[in-house]
Amino acid sequence: MTYSITLNVNGVEYPLEVDAHASLLNTVRDQVGLTGSKEGCDDSECGACMMLIDGRPVNSCSYLAVQANGSQVTTVEGLTNTDDLAPLQEAFLVEGGVQCGFCTPGMLISATALLESNPDPTSDEVRIGLSGNLCRCTGYDGIVKAVLKVAEARSGN
Amino acid sequence: MTIAPERKPFIRPDGKEKVTGLGRYTADLNLTGQAFARFKYADHPHARIVRIDTAAARALPGVFAVLTHADVPDVLYGGMVEDRRLFAKEKVRWEGDVVAAVAARTAEIAAEAVRLIEVEYEVLEPLPDFAANMEPGATLVHEAWEGYEADDSLDRNQNILGHSSIVKGDADGAMESAEVVVKSRFVSDASQGAPIEPRAILAQWQGDRVTIWSSTQVPFAARSGVAHTLQIPESHVRVIVPLLGGGFGSKCDFHFEAHVAALARATRRPVKLVFSRQEEFFAPDHRREGMIIELETGATRDGRLVSRRGRLILDKGAYCGEGGFFAQMAAMHACGPYKLDNVNVEAFLNYSTNQPSSSVRAPTAPQTCWALEQHMDEVAMAIGMDPVELRRRALIEEGAEGPAGQIFDRIGAKETLEAALEMIGYGQELPEDEAIGVACGWWPSFGSQSGAYVKLNGDGTGTIITGAMESGTGAVMGLPLLAAEVLGMKPEDFSILYQDTDAGPWDMGSSGSQTTFNNGRAVIEAAREVREKLLDLAAAELEANRDDLELVDGEVRVKGSPGTSVTIVDLAETGETIIGKGSGDVPEAPEVDASACVGRLGMESFLAPQLITHAARIKLDRATGVVRVLEFAAAHDSGVIINRMGADGQVYGGVMMGIGQALSEATWFDDDGRQRNPGLLDYKLQTVSDGPKIDIRWIEIDTPGAGPKGSKGVGEPPSVPTPGAIGNAIAKLIGGPVRRLPMTPERVWETMNGDGEV
Numbered sequence: 034m035t036y037s038i039t040l041n042v043n044g045v046e047y048p049l050e051v052d053a054h055a056s057l058l059n060t061v062r063d064q065v066g067l068t069g070s071k072e073g074c075d076d077s078e079c080g081a082c083m084m085l086i087d088g089r090p091v092n093s094c095s096y097l098a099v100q101a102n103g104s105q106v107t108t109v110e111g112l113t114n115t116d117d118l119a120p121l122q123e124a125f126l127v128e129g130g131v132q133c134g135f136c137t138p139g140m141l142i143s144a145t146a147l148l149e150s151n152p153d154p155t156s157d158e159v160r161i162g163l164s165g166n167l168c169r170c171t172g173y174d175g176i177v178k179a180v181l182k183v184a185e186a187r188s189g190n
Numbered sequence: 191m192t193i194a195p196e197r198k199p200f201i202r203p204d205g206k207e208k209v210t211g212l213g214r215y216t217a218d219l220n221l222t223g224q225a226f227a228r229f230k231y232a233d234h235p236h237a238r239i240v241r242i243d244t245a246a247a248r249a250l251p252g253v254f255a256v257l258t259h260a261d262v263p264d265v266l267y268g269g270m271v272e273d274r275r276l277f278a279k280e281k282v283r284w285e286g287d288v289v290a291a292v293a294a295r296t297a298e299i300a301a302e303a304v305r306l307i308e309v310e311y312e313v314l315e316p317l318p319d320f321a322a323n324m325e326p327g328a329t330l331v332h333e334a335w336e337g338y339e340a341d342d343s344l345d346r347n348q349n350i351l352g353h354s355s356i357v358k359g360d361a362d363g364a365m366e367s368a369e370v371v372v373k374s375r376f377v378s379d380a381s382q383g384a385p386i387e388p389r390a391i392l393a394q395w396q397g398d399r400v401t402i403w404s405s406t407q408v409p410f411a412a413r414s415g416v417a418h419t420l421q422i423p424e425s426h427v428r429v430i431v432p433l434l435g436g437g438f439g440s441k442c443d444f445h446f447e448a449h450v451a452a453l454a455r456a457t458r459r460p461v462k463l464v465f466s467r468q469e470e471f472f473a474p475d476h477r478r479e480g481m482i483i484e485l486e487t488g489a490t491r492d493g494r495l496v497s498r499r500g501r502l503i504l505d506k507g508a509y510c511g512e513g514g515f516f517a518q519m520a521a522m523h524a525c526g527p528y529k530l531d532n533v534n535v536e537a538f539l540n541y542s543t544n545q546p547s548s549s550v551r552a553p554t555a556p557q558t559c560w561a562l563e564q565h566m567d568e569v570a571m572a573i574g575m576d577p578v579e580l581r582r583r584a585l586i587e588e589g590a591e592g593p594a595g596q597i598f599d600r601i602g603a604k605e606t607l608e609a610a611l612e613m614i615g616y617g618q619e620l621p622e623d624e625a626i627g628v629a630c631g632w633w634p635s636f637g638s639q640s641g642a643y644v645k646l647n648g649d650g651t652g653t654i655i656t657g658a659m660e661s662g663t664g665a666v667m668g669l670p671l672l673a674a675e676v677l678g679m680k681p682e683d684f685s686i687l688y689q690d691t692d693a694g695p696w697d698m699g700s701s702g703s704q705t706t707f708n709n710g711r712a713v714i715e716a717a718r719e720v721r722e723k724l725l726d727l728a729a730a731e732l733e734a735n736r737d738d739l740e741l742v743d744g745e746v747r748v749k750g751s752p753g754t755s756v757t758i759v760d761l762a763e764t765g766e767t768i769i770g771k772g773s774g775d776v777p778e779a780p781e782v783d784a785s786a787c788v789g790r791l792g793m794e795s796f797l798a799p800q801l802i803t804h805a806a807r808i809k810l811d812r813a814t815g816v817v818r819v820l821e822f823a824a825a826h827d828s829g830v831i832i833n834r835m836g837a838d839g840q841v842y843g844g845v846m847m848g849i850g851q852a853l854s855e856a857t858w859f860d861d862d863g864r865q866r867n868p869g870l871l872d873y874k875l876q877t878v879s880d881g882p883k884i885d886i887r888w889i890e891i892d893t894p895g896a897g898p899k900g901s902k903g904v905g906e907p908p909s910v911p912t913p914g915a916i917g918n919a920i921a922k923l924i925g926g927p928v929r930r931l932p933m934t935p936e937r938v939w940e941t942m943n944g945d946g947e948v
Contacts, residue, residue, distance in 0.1 A: 062218075067211070068211075068214065068215075068217075068218035069210070069211020069212065070211070071215070071217075071386075071387070071435070072217070072388075072464075073386045073387065073388065073467065073870075074467040074869070074870050075466060075467060076467065076869065076870070076871070078467075078869065078870035078871050079386055079467075079870055081386055108211065109209075109210065109211035110210065110211045110212065112210075113210065118206065118209060118210070122209035122210065123209075125209050126201050126202070126205040126206070126209060127201065129835045129836075129838065129839045129842075131202065131205055131208050131209060132436070132662035132663065132664065132839055132843065133385070133386070133387070133433075133434060133435050133436040133437075133661065133662025134204070134205075134208030134209075134213060134433060134435070134662065135215065135385070135386045135387040135433075135435030135436060135662075136386045137208050137209055138211045141209065157879075159878075160878045160879040160881065161879055163878045163879075164877045164878050164879040166878070167386060167870065167875050167877065168386065168843075168878070169384060169385055169386050169436050169438065169843070169847065169875065170436055170662050170663075170839070170843045171839055171842055171843050172839075172841075172842030172843040172844070172845060172846035172847075172881060172884065173842070173846065173878040173881050174838075174839075174842040174881070174884060175839065175842070176878065177878065177881075
């Protein structure tokens with residue numbers, strides 16, 4: 034059985050027909066065609082699929098597309114609408130927070146949500162806030178530095 | 191001699207597509223009309239196949255093809271031993287053996303078809319005990335082992351796939367007369383590379399040629415494997431690697447490309463395979479090998495190591511794959527970077543019906559180093575010497591003799607030790623539940639053929655066309671730094687065409703920490719050829735002697751007369767073909783007289799070795815056995831560092847992987863050899879909140895035989911001594927080493943409250 038739903042992904046409305054069991058991740062990747070969000074485990078363990086639903090971070094692999102009907106969904110592709118990178122994206126590159134890049138989309142979404150809820154986090158708060166996202170390459174060092182750097186720059190403003 | 195080249199921050203050229211989510215990994219690709227593949231795996235770890243019935247699966251609506259061994263050429267493949275088929279034929283030898291493959295309209299239909307495949311087995315006793323498998327009379331994993339094509343140097347015998355020894359002098363005699371003798375036994379579990387990207391493959395035929403997009407670290411090896419197993423010319427196979435989501439060795443070797451190519455040929459459609467996380471754990475013939483490590487050292491009371499004996503048994507699992515060299519590599523790591531007067535270390539690489547082991551980041555080294563370094567601390571304790579002082583006396587240095595007689599040139603072993611001690615504050619007063627452990631290790635550089643082209647574009651930019659592979663380390667991303675320096679251009683002036691076997695020259699791929707070492711050499715040579723052409727063109731243009739010219743800031747100019755110049759843009763936009771190619775001379779490991787050693791595979795001496803000391807400050811909860819790493823110091827001699835951000839990134843990541851291997855990461859097998867924890871909830875990677883502060887220092891020794899600009903490898907060494915350093919810290923707190931790896935809370939607690947033997 035399929036359902037008619039509407040997803041607003043990164044500011045664009047997509048009317049979709051989805052199976053009852055379709056995950057938000059697969060729907061966005063296969064039907065909307067935005068493949069930035071990754072499937073690393075399909076079990077809410079790695080965080081590579083993280084999206085914002087109405088501003089709240091979720092593992093989209095374990096979230097049904099029908100649950101997101103009518104919601105505002107933000108994926109990594111929606112973090113900037115111009116050719117300029119968002120401050121977190123820029124900081125990830127400058128601080129060495131990106132190697133293979135597979136965890137990066139989910140990590141950026143979690144970091145975005147973290148800074149929304151806690152604009153001036155301590156290093157420990159960043160580490161706790163990102164602990165649902167696994168990275169095998171970077172040892173997390175550059176990622177933590179990048180988030181702290183963006184927070185610092187914002188509070189400086 | 192130390193060198194401190196000028197360094198600038200370096201932003202990786204593939205960075206923007208990665209942070210915007212617009213970069214494509216293999217699973218992100220789709221082709222119109224594609225079918226989806228699923229595999230039927232063995233139902234038993236060890237069984238004889240009596241009958242395979244695919245009729246019901248083929249009859250399921252939406253199924254396009256079901257393949258078994260009968261549908262592909264009957265050929266064996268493998269690295270140093272050809273012992274495997276694409277599809278199991280007479281026997282299955284491990285739970286991940288592929289019995290059949292399905293392509294269907296959707297992945298769900300393919301999965302349903304897999305369930306409909308009927309296989310009748312004669313179930314055999316599993317053979318998971320890799321040590322017992324070498325006993326006389328043990329059941330053979332491969333009955334036909336003698337007839338396999340294999341490297342003659344392996345010293346094979348029945349279930350022993352490889353046997354190597356490192357022998358020097360008279361270890362037995364020296365042991366008898368040693369003032370102090372210490373014996374230790376350690377057991378290490380298997381662990382996994384566990385990249386965050388599960389592997390994916392997409393294949394499409396055009397006439398007799400197939401293009402395969404694959405998440406492989408070694409596209410040229412994948413191409414060879416497809417050509418060999420499907421019996422088609424290599425030139426008919428093109429392997430393209432989109433962005434690769436990490437590998438850590440586990441995506442080395444030819445794996446499933448031929449299965450998917452065969453399905454695509456049978457269905458006359460593109461076929462796509464994407465692994466689940468569970469498959470990524472159990473199905474690749476790739477994991478870090480479990481080991482039993484017995485070490486014995488004879489020493490004088492003033493810290494001279496007069497004899498080392500060792501016996502190592504490694505779990506090869508069901509098939510050779512690319513890991514045939516592990517016995518000799520492990521034997522070298524059981525010697526370590528130490529001056530040893532007499533040596534006799536034997537290593538056995540044994541078949542079992544477990545998942546095959548193959549390269550994972552510094553194969554055999556972390557667990558062997560973990561055992562050796564804890565053993566070294568036991569030796570120090572036995573002679574009443576601080577373990578750091580023992581290492582000061584025993585570590586190799588320029589002029590020292592290696593385990594099989596190699597005489598070392600300039601290397602920074604002792605410098606890494608002192609740097610790590612200084613960073614961690616060795617000797618400081620610590621709370622009673624904290625301790626500092628120190629471990630040293632080493633890893634060789636690998637010389638290999640490699641090639642590159644450099645061409646100039648009409649707008650004065652350059653393109654590097656390379657066979658090298660970027661797994662995320664940044665090694666390929668760093669190649670423009672080398673070309674730019676030769677040509678007086680900026681690194682950002684270069685684009686890179688890579689990971690396409692039809693474009694770049696042959697390369698061994700992203701393995702062995704050797705991309706910069708070998709492909710860097712090729713890029714420099716190719717850029718030099720371009721430089722010669724630019725000098726010729728500029729000499730004619732400027733009517734100057736080419737010997738008087740230099741390339742600086744994007745132009746060719748007369749030395750001492752900067753006004754007399756022509757820009758590279760002006761020279762390139764004429765349409766002149768300006769292209770250079772390079773491969774360079776492959777450096778070789780030093781010759782040694784290792785005639786007393788058996789199973790010689792070329793690692794009895796180490797080319798331009800990389801030296802490492804790690805120091806860990808840990809905290810132990812005595813009630814639970816939980817260990818937390820509070821602070822970590824990593825000092826590395828990797829030669830001259832070309833890209834500091836990239837090199838640091840390898841250490842941060844490698845140390846975290848090493849902490850995982852030390853404390854939490856293990857593949858647990860049940861009694862039959864099936865994985866009990868093929869998922870990220872039960873196979874525990876370190877998270878960001880587990881991470882300690884990590885300090886890094888590079889000891890930039892100019893080692894003879896090193897690669898471009900004096901560089902050595904960087905990628906694998908950071909995970910080598912990490913478990914050993916943590917182990918030595920734990921041992922200080924509980925009075926002796928935890929003899930099983932990983933050192934989980936249960937094992938730490940049991941060691942505290944038991945005799946600690948294994």
